Amino acid sequence: MDRHTLPNHEVKLSLQTVLTDEQADILSDEALGFVERLVQRFASRVPELLASREHRQLAIDAGSLPDFLPETAAIREGSWTIQNIPEDLQDRRVEITGPVDRKMVINALNADVKVFMADFEDSFAPAWDEVLAGQRNLRDAVNGTISYTQPQSGKHYQLDDDPAVLICRVRGLHLPEKHLLWQGEPIPGCLFDFALYFYHNYKQLLEKGSGPYFYLPKLQAHQEAAWWSDVFSYTEDEFGLPRGTIKATVLIETLPAVFEMDEILYSLKEHIVGLNCGRWDYIFSYIKTLRNHPDRILPDRQVVTMEKPFLNAYSRLLVRTCHRRGAFAMGGMAAFIPSKDPEQNAWVLNKIQTDKSLEANNGHDGTWVAHPGLAGTARAVFDEALGTRSNQLDISRSEDAPITAEHLLEPCEGERTEEGMRHNIRVAVQYIEAWISGNGCVPIYGLMEDAATAEISRASIWQWIKHGKALSNGEVVTKALFEQMLQEEMGVLKQELGSERYSSGRFDEAAVMMSQLTTSDELVNFLTLPGYEYLQ
Template sequence: MTPTATGTAPDETTRPTTGPIPTAAIVVTGPIRERYEEILTPDALAFLGELHARFAGRRHDRLADRLRRRFEIGNGHDPQFRPDTAHIRDDADWRVAGAGPGLEDRRVEITGPTDPKMTINALNSGAKVWLADQEDATSPTWRNVIEGQLSLYDAIRGQLRYTSPEGKVYEVTAAQTPTIVMRPRGWHLTENHVTFTDRAGRALAASGSLVDYGLYFFHNAKRLIENGVGPYFYLPKIESSEEAKLWDDVFTFSEDYIGIPHGTIRATVLIETLPAAFEMDEILFELRDHIAGLNAGRWDYIFSMIKNYRGRGARFVLPDRSQVTMTVPFMRAYTELLVKTCHKRGAFAIGGMSAFIPNRRDPEVTAQAFEKVSADKKREAGDGFDGTWVAHPDLIPVARAEFDAVLGDRPNQVDRQRPEVQVKASQLIDVHIGLPISTAGVHANVSVAIRYIEAWLRGLGAVAIDNLMEDAATAEISRSQVWQWIHQDRSTDDGTKITREYIEGLITRVLEEVTRTEGDRFDDAAAIFEEVALGEDFPSFLTIPAYNRFLVESA
């Protein structure tokens, strides 16, 4: 049976207190497997209908704004701090809601997908917070989307248990589990296994953001409050304060809909796009009743820089991905501005994720990972960040030690101001690094992107490749650099011109290097890579064509 809903509220107690109630028919077109009806209930689908009726049109408008802004930057108009919102930046008196219960101490947060095994490992990890990721660390197969919701549903109710195919039993055994902060997909992504009927009577693919957020919130918000915490969210890929305002209105409506106090929801916004770096104050302001802090999403931020400046000439070309570190000019400027802006407004500043991960079978690799991560977290704690991300449980003690050394018994350092930081617009786009592109770097980009996309097509969103943790954001950097190097007529340090033909040769080489197995997706991955890295057009996200071509199922 295909679940549907007309968009009416489940009962009078959950109706909004004010305003007319529009309707938007929701239809689930994806396969209904075991227990899916527990998530795709009529009441939950009715809530999704309300969200789409009220906010889908505004989502479309915000995506159109992104296209206009990218066009302007591509045509020579560098982003600036907005003159029309100067009064918000100049007003020193306003503050944000800040930490909700369970978010007062965020010194180490573990990130990861929401399958049962990874959920249990995260909850047993000893981190303060778990970023339960339905976004870049999750391949958005229909199975992952709904079964990730089931994992979270069970975990919040203390009933999650998993037995691996090998017979190993996983259970939550930690006395103190991390506070869950769920990350839905960004505004740009659709959920093609759910449709809604718009006001013109058209059946359109649902918003991935509203589906992920809506199902999690509807089923778990009240239970989370009973557990002493609350419904908390990481908001990805935001590009403007208008997008933040859209989320704030979604939150306000949702709180009213199920009858919880205004401001119960807390969000942490990832500053991982170039336009958002120019609107940090404004993003905090628009979400001020619901926001706990900002996060420096380093990998997507690098990708955003390349995407926006890919056609602006040789001076905006970056060297090997491995050379674009947190200490290069534009990355240093953006993180320092983030800490200063957050603390000025009473918000947390959360650091990003170093890609280095340990290998329990290789002590040398593990020692190098510990050294690299320790240095990264020491820099963040010293710069004033209140917490940081790690992608592996073994890195939690390493990161915690660096933050403990700065914080001591304090839960955070929000009271630490950075008056000496004065960041100009020109510093946020200063990409001069002065290093060459190496032949090894080009090969690495092609190899990592193809191997990651292959895993993504098989349903894996976070993948260890060459002792680094790769997700959709790092794959985006790899393919966008290749596109830019070709279109800006770049050459490697040994004089090899980076052309389409050269990259095609590397694709063939990579396909010969990988270990092929029955049922692998390397040919499909190579086809996607060719489309997003070698085409004349530049797809805004590689995951969009990959999703539409390969991940959409029929009931």
């Protein structure tokens, strides 16, 4: 097979690997030229934005609490609205999310949903070959040429006539792409993901009445949103497109960002169409942001539900803020997966219905599911709530009592149990093992887990250790107790999975990584950063 390298005389980017013919088709000289122009103009600002996060965190670690920004009060009090929402995004009552694996892309686009969020982020492990294959899969999906035949069964998959609207979620600002260097440093993964998806698909998307649509994850401040707005505007100018052609939905999945929702909408107002309640990452961010505050420690992950006051306040404030600005307020993820056991499946469907009813009643315009088999249940809830409407932009929540910083930071009641801690350990180790093996979307104990799950699990235990918290049985959580439980739960996993699966996997490496993350003196910001070192 021919191999391709970057011609050094044409671009300044340094490729750290060789390309196959198929990869060179995606990473063409023209596409790379666009990546380079974006990197040249925008990459140098990313370290500054990340340093600002750390600077703000130091103040919170020292005892202050997040709050609404006094210097941007005029934006929050103004009467502005976002630019517009395209026709094919007016109805987003159910969205499915998943990685960019070829078969998954087809199944997701064919599901009973309005939107498929194709994910290069938390449900995806960004190994180089998989990143490029994912971009090829999305290009083929946009062109309507994608198909897949299962090697073992010969089963054939292809797109239906009316697939869901496609939105691409790029990597967060913190994640690098180590296979391309600029001035000796890895480029931002998000710019690489954005550039390739836009470059290969914008013409075809616009021709069929859609557009280049993106989900932006992990934002913590309006300055980060403004950076993205600059990237989008530059791209539109570069390709001769009207301002606002590129549209984005921003996940509000960090605690700092919930205090800047107006400012984020304002900074992106020509390009943004909505905000999303990324609840699992939000819970992780609550732990991470308030890690030094012993009065804000969360209980077992299983009891931190959307009914909890701090999470319900977050949901209602997001609806109120978005609808006041003419933007969508998207609900969060239902991570359950269908069960073959009828009784268990009825329990799952009931959980979905309860969860989605709460979101619909709060005024959300749509919601997320992780599995096609749950789309119908979620859709029925929103069909009933919406009636003849396409969305709930008319629900203003303007009569609600103001939601304050105290509401958003309210401590969460609930127990810390030995069972919950052991469950956290098993889930986190299994997820880490899958991620470093190249799989970011994993069914574990009836839930479709992504990185946020493992993040909550290891950060919770880290915080319990730091503050010497006791479990409901009176036992104080220490590093020694955690290490003992980790060893014991590895034995449980070996029994559950079978010695063949266990020995053929990377469970020992995952356990070491879990131990390092959970017992380190400083809380590691994202497990995917050390995890990325394991990926080729």
